[in-house]
Amino acid sequence: LAHGAGGKASRTLVEAVFLPSFRNPHLEPLADGAVLDLHPGTAPPDGEAPDGGAQNGGGLDGEAAHGRAPDGVSLDVGEPVGGGAGGPATTGGLAFTTDSYVVTPLFFPGGDIGDLAVNGTVNDLAMCGARPAHLSAAFIIEEGFPVEHLRRIATTMAGAARAAGVTIVTGDTKVVQRGKADGCYITTAGVGMVPSGVRLGADAVRPGDAVIVSGPIGEHGVTVMLARGRLDIEAELVSDTAPLNGLTARLLEACPDGRVRCLRDATRGGVATVLNEIARSSEVAVIITEEAVPVRPVVRGACELLGIDPLYVACEGRMVAVVAGESADAALAALRSHPLGEEAAVVGRVAEDPPGLVLLKTGFGGTRIVDVLVGDPLPRIC
Amino acid sequence: MRSCIRAEVRVDGVVQGVGFRPFVHRLATGLGLCGLVGNDERGVFIEVEGPAGTVSAFVRAVRDSPPPLAVVDRVTSRVIPVTGEPGFGIVASAGAGNGRALISPDVATCDECLRELWDPADRRHLHPFVNCTACGPRFTIVLSSPYDRAGTTMASFPMCEECAREYHDPASRRFHAQAVCCPACGPRLRLLAPAATASPGVPSASGHERLDGPRAGALCEVPGDPVAGTVALLRAGRIVAIKGIGGYHLAASAGDERAVAGLRARKRREDRPFALMVPDLPAVRRLCVTGPEEERLLTGRSRPIVLMGRRPDAPVAPAVAPGARELGVMLPYSPLHHLLLRRLAEPIVLTSGNLSDEPIAHTDEAAFTRLSGLADAFLTHDRPIHTRADDSVVRVFRGAELPVRRSRGHVPAPLPLARGPLRPVLGCGAELKHTFCLARGRRAFVSQHIGDLENHETLRSFTEGVRHFERLFGVRPEVVAHDLHPEYLSTKYALDREDTVPVGVQHHHAHIASCLADNGAAGPVIGVAFDGLGYGTDGTLWGGEFLVAGPAWFRRAGHLAPVPLPGGAAAVRQPWRMAAAYLGDAAPAGWGVRARNAALWDAVTAMAARGVNAPPTSSAGRLFDAVSAIVTGRDAVTYEGQAAVELEQLADPAERRAHPCRLLTDGVSGALEVDGGRLPAGGETFVAMGHDLVEAALEDVRAGVAAPLVSARFHNGVAGMIAEGCDRVREGTGLATVALSGGVFQNVLLLERATALLEERGFTVLRHRRVPPNDGGISLGQVAVAAAGQGRGECDRS
Ligand SMILES: [Fe+3]
Ligand SMILES: [Mg+2]
Ligand SMILES: [Zn+2]
Ligand SMILES: [Zn+2]
Structure with a gap:
């Protein structure tokens, strides 16, 4: 496998390998995130905001590497914006995305892999027109990776989440043998709500725009x-x-x-x-x-x-x-x-x-x- | 008449629109033969009847002495029953065929037409569009095949009675001359200038007639004789866009430094020499040192720009060709050029009408918009140019033509293939200096020079050009050969095409295959492919290659030792980076090339050392760049190959010493996986240490050796390395023929030294004669490779 510098090589890989197996209408546009309608025809859920609890439960502070975080959380991503009176076309949906982050070096001027992992997923949601709400974070860590580096990354992630107004609500950590990974990889997933009336897409562009x-x-x-x-x-x-x-x-x-x-x-x-x-x-x-x-x-x-x-x-x-x-x-x-x-x-x-x-x-x-x-x-x- | 026979004769080749039928008519009637002649979609068909000996003499004459523009590929004849019909007639064309008959290139005005042009008594006296079956525009005005007036841009000019009479008279040299016209019925010349132009020799705007059309903008027709008006503008130091045969040129007085420098600034062309058009041969001799081959090329029908050594006292402005030892010169080739140059009686700069890197403007609309900021006036006319064609460019090597750019005057004449493809093939070419090539049977139609593909207008002339050729020659390609470089737009085009089978051809293999095709040689040969950069089969950039190659296959026997290309394309634009890549810290601090580039030297050497956007390359062109930066101080280039050109021009040809260059054994190649049994196998592979040459140049320069000597020693060193490398390959393979190809072999000094050394050692040397050694020849090579591959596949099946 060759790494694509961007664009075609990786796209070809997705189209040739993953798309045939995973094919469905949400995946098809190969956009950065998918907008889903989880409650077709039902009323939107009531909005108590359980953010605080989820954030604590899913936090990665301290001994996160031992994986004591819960495997999942139930949460509310907020009320669809724009009023419930409209039909399905004007009702927003749930945006859902995931992305993995590998970068060399892990720390660079202006940020580190932690910022990238949070901002990248927040941005993928934002590009769907969504208001990002919650993120998950999964780590693959090479044996011997310094804990202080991990702590630094976790701190950066917390700061980035705060700045973006999202919470990291669940996560996972795996440690692999030395040489089987390059320091630390992070996968984040995120959900958010798309306001009603918003429909964005690379295929929606017209002459004159x-x-x-x-x-x-x-x-x-x-x-x-x-x-x-x-x-x-x-x-x-x-x-x-x-x-x-x-x-x-x-x-x-x-x-x-x-x-x-x-x-x-x-x-x-x-x-x-x-x-x-x-x-x-x-x-x-x-x-x-x-x-x-x-x-x-x-x-x-x-x-x-x-x-x-x-x-x-x-x-x-x-x-x-x-x-x-x-x-x-x-x-x-x-x-x-x-x-x-x-x-x-x-x-x-x-x-x-x-x-x-x-x-x-x-x-x-x-x-x-x-x-x-x-x-x-x-x-x-x- | 008992001894009478009747023969049916078929003539294939470029035989239409070149006065072939009148020629046959004259020949047959002169010999007292009866019969008929006609055109069909394949060419010319003839029936002749008379004494057997006379009929054979007739067939021989058709084959051996056809009219000047005809290219007779094949004459076949068979005996048919006599009819006894008296007289000899020209029969009507046999309808529209599938367009196999060939179209002639655009040809310089012939002597007879020139005689008319200057004859005050002739009705075409001073007519800027005079032409006949032996001369005039062809390829650039053809819309469709078969070649007749309705299928050209002359369709909108109905012939006057007199022209029609000539057109229909078999005895006239304008019989079926599709572009025939005269002052009464032909296109009209006009000089247009912005209303505001107030310049010497141009009447004030008040007298101007406003032009219609959305794109004409504020251009107004200048009253009076357009040629006289243009001459006045040029003499006044103005820049005039002139509509030629294959596009618009920009013209300026060659002796006027301010005008020429102004043209450079407007065109944004910094250093690259401008071509000149001069009135006649004596005027050429005042500028350049000419030999018989130079003069033959200058006055030939294709009228290329000929690159020749300039005389030290050549009366041209310095800005024409700053610092160049050579000048590119051409003679007038259209009646309009003749009118202008005779009146001016002095050389003009005549450069393609475009901004640097853009293709030449060929439509009026494009010219009026794109050249509006470049030209003070437009000398134009209403005969449209359908296909753009730049001027061809040649050098002379050992008294023979060495093409640099094969375009107007040559295209679309087919090149013969020793072994044609079984299925029609399209060769998509490379990326820069692009051409494409469409081939069927034993004919390869190499396109005009298209240009650099990353430009949108250029890409369009490629894709539309392919369609035009397909229609013109009735060829639907089934196989599409392309370069291996995944980012070439020509590669992407090939892979995007539907209903064709793509075949990838390695860039340097294509160079060598093109040289073989050019020489009608079958191979296998030792191929020395030296150029800038080309994508290798290992995904790295090659460019200093010793191949063992036939048309169908190749093996890499040796190559220059790879060096990093720090910054990719930036290293091509900045030759000093190649010096940094070769020398690194070995370059003395505070000295020469390192001192000049001190600010970035460490960063660039670090990029090279750590592989930050520094892909490895075995390029020979980049070796020339490194040495040029050290020897000539050329740190950045404004056109492709500039550093190498300047290094060549600097060299002292009398210097015979050579810098040494080691060849190191790299490995042993396995037996070739090629069928046929006679193919050479095995042998050691090697790398040539370009580093030795760079370091030797550095030492010489530091020791105070004069730059012309250092340059010569480097050239001699590269030639020695080539000869040494070929010796090595010969030891392993027994091959004793060497093909030299790739853009580096436009360098006549290197070509001379390498050829001489190789011949001394008993090699036969093949070099380019009809297509350029640079990437303009790639498309022909791709076709040859694809054709050979098909052929082999066919044999395997049987
Ligand atoms: Fe090349
Ligand atoms: Mg992303
Ligand atoms: Zn003529
Ligand atoms: Zn006429």
Whole structure:
């Protein structure tokens, strides 16, 4: 198995191996999370909030490695928003997602694997339009991994959960033999409620829509790459890992009724990969302008050194939002009103032709194809 | 007449639209033969009747002395019953076929048309569109097959009575000349300029007639003679976009430094030399040192840009080709060029009408929008260009053509395949300098130069070009050959195609197979494929390869020792990174290339050492880059191959010393898993230590050896390493023929030294003659490999 740098290799793996076995309508779009309707035709559950108890029960503080946490919890993810009077179409659903986190190094400027594990899952829920509520966390730990490192990760996770307004309610821990894992891997799952009337998808994008990036791109991936190569050249460069649920809530509020078409966090494979998914799913052209894409000078400099294109670099706290063209200004204003979206920018627009392609208008007036990467990027120059 | 016979004769090849039937008519009537001639979808059919000896003489003449533009692939004849019909007639075309008849390339204006152009008494005096069956636009104006006027962009120009008479007269050299026209019925030339342009020689905007059409914007027609207006603008230092045969050019006066530098700035082309068009051969001789082959190419029908050594006193502005020892020069090839250049009587820069990296603009709409910021005026006309075709480029090596870019004037003439595919094949080419190739039977149709595929407009001209070729030649590919690089857009195209079988062909195998096809050789040979980067079968980047190869198979016998490519594509754009990759800490601190790049040197060497975006490569091009950074100080390039080109041009050809380069034994290759029994097997595999060459260059430069000597010693060292490597492969295999391919062999100095050394050691050397050694030749090689693979499969089954 080859690791995909993002995009096609891992997608092909999912499509070839897992999809045939697990196939169902929720999995089919291969989105970051699934929105489920658990109570078809029934009234929404009453809302007492048992958050506190669950948080304690599922906590991973201290001796979590011995696995005394309960195997599961029953919990309430909150009331569907938007009033129960409407029919099924306007009733929200339960969003559910899971993701595994492996990163080298485990600790890097601006964060560690703990932030990633919480923020990543929170963001996957937020990209469904959901309000994230509860998370689970499962650890695979290599024998001999220092406990103080684990403690540090747990502390980071608790802080990230607090910042995102979610609780970690259940978990699991396995210790494997030395050499069978690389330090520590974390799998988190999360649930949240989708407000009624929200339906987002990479296939919901139409010509005329505006493409927005929520902030300067590439900081996480470049930071990790420099840390991995022990290239300490850019002291001020830190990961952008952050929870995006506050930002998405504001955006959905400002642009209601389907005016937000699609939200995607630009993680592995970066903004380029997200845009390609959108272009293919919606059979549209996504045309972006090189100069409009926000990239901090320090990131640009590091990308030049590393020889990588910021468009393909992973972010952990940036998203791509596609909104109706006429809502672009409202969306931008809403995003910029939030600390994490102050540098949000419209980077391009959606067109009819050529369907399925992402094009970049370069500073020189050219039009470059921004294609999805099949594997690790190797130069195409002869 | 007892001795009378009647023969049916078929002629296949490029025989339509080239005056073939009038030629047959003249020939037959001259010999006193009776019969008929006609076109059908396959070519030309003839019936001749007369004395047996005369009929044979006729058939020989058809085969041996056809009209200039005809390419006769095959003449077949058989005896049929005599009819006794008197006279010789031209019969009507036999309807639309499936388009197997071949279309001629675009050809430079012939002498007879030129005579008319300059003859005040001729009705086509100074007509910018004069042409005949022996010259004029073809491929670029063809919409569909068979080749007749309705299937060209001349369809919208109804012939006047006089032109129609010539068109229908078998005795006329315009008999069925599909692009025939005259001032009365032909396209119209216009000079357009923005209304605001107030420039010397151009009347004020008040007299301008506003153009219709949404894209014409504020362009207005400049009254008066468009040619005279253009000449005035060029003399005044203006840049004019000129509609040519395969697209728009940008022109500027070659002696005007300000104009040429301005053109560079507008085009965003920093260093790459501009091509020149000069009025005539004596004018070429004032600029460059020409030999007989150079002059033959310059004045030939395909009129390429010929790269030649420039005279030190060549009267051109420095900005034309900064620091270059060579100039690229061409002679006028369309009547419009002749009109302009004769009037100007001085060289002009004539460069493709585009921004750097964009394909040449060929439609009026694209030109008016994309070139609006580049050109001060447009010399244009209303005959559309259907297919874009850049100028071809050649160098001369040992008195023979060495193609650099095969495009206008050559395409779509088919190249013969010694062994054609059983099923039609499409070769998708590589990524840069892209061409594709469609092949059926023993004919390979290599496309015009498409350009760099990552550009959307270029990708479209690839995919639409494939469709156009399929229709034009009536070929539906069943097998699609592609590169192994998963990110090439041509690979993705091949894999996305439905109803075709994809066949992956390794990049350097394709280079060698292309050289074999180019020479009509069957192999096996020792293939030396030296280029920039190509995807290897092990997923790493190759580029300095010694292969044992036939068309159907290959084995890697040796290669340059791999080095990291720190920063991937960034290492290609910044040759100093290759110096860092080769030298690391061995480069003295505070010295030369390391001092110039001190800020990033440590970070880049660390990337190389720790494999941070630093994939290993055995590239020869990157070896040239490293040495160029050390010797010439070229740290960053603005066009592909710049560092190597500058290193070559710097070299002192008189220097014979060579830097040594060790070959280290790497392993032993197993017997080849190829059927046939006669194939060479085994032998030691080796790596060539490029590091030795880099370090020797460094030592020389530090010791104060002059750069031209260091460059020459490096070139001689690479040539020596090539000869040594081939010796090793010969020891293991007994093979004594070497094929040299890959972009590095555009380097004439290296090609000369390597060829000389190999020949000294008794090798036969194959080099490119018809397709470029660079990636422009890849598509032909892919087709050859796919064809050979099919052939073998077929044998296995039987
Ligand atoms: Fe190549
Ligand atoms: Mg995720
Ligand atoms: Zn002519
Ligand atoms: Zn006429």
